[in-house]
Amino acid sequence: MEIIPFKGGFFMSKLICDATSSKTIFEIRDYLFENLKPIISDNRTIVFICIGTDRSTGDSLGPLVGYKLKCLIRKNIILYGDLENPVHAKNLHQTLNEINSLYDDPYIIAIDACLGNLQNVGKVILDQKPLFPGLAVNKDLPAVGDLSITGIVNISGNFEFMVLQNTRLFTVMTLADTISKGIYHFAIKAIGGRNNSIVKVLENL
DSSP states (O other): OEEOOOOOSOBTTEEEEETTSTTHHHHHHHHHHHHHHHHHHTTOOEEEEEBOOTTSGGGOHHHHHHHHTTTOOBTTEEEEOOSSSOBOTTTHHHHHHHHHHHSSSOEEEEEEEEEEOGGGTTEEEEESSOBOTTGGGTOOOOOBOSEEEEEEEEEOSSOHHHHHHTOOHHHHHHHHHHHHHHHHHHHHHHTOOOOHHHHHHHHHO
């Protein structure tokens, strides 16, 4: 989990948007498309790492996004982390080693939940920098990603572990729906190949 205090709005390399807005899916799509144009042109493998665990409501954002995108894998797009096989503190090092051994110069997009200010709960942040999973609960884990996508699931403060355990599932699901749909539409715009199976998953979950 990454704690990110901010006032909101747009920054040079950062997109901050509201998961409940109908525009956000397309803002995520266009942000990814514009920033990943050189990566796509170079035929580099894009790896989405969805970080978190289904054992904690507040930390389940990554696995939920991975579950919703499990049919996304296609040319040069790889996905790690879902409800069945989550990527978390205990296997993050192993997962990163595996990715770097299997793919030549992969471009990694890390997805995780984070804690923030009350007025920013429910916001999605896309930034051209890695994220630091486990920061909110004092875990020493490596920075992950060339680009990061985080969803603010609850407020930061004391007793972060308890905050995560008492996070509303509705908030996490809303963020997961928006992020997964934005990524899916990015893949359609960038690479093509509408997948009816994943459309059904995104619409019904």
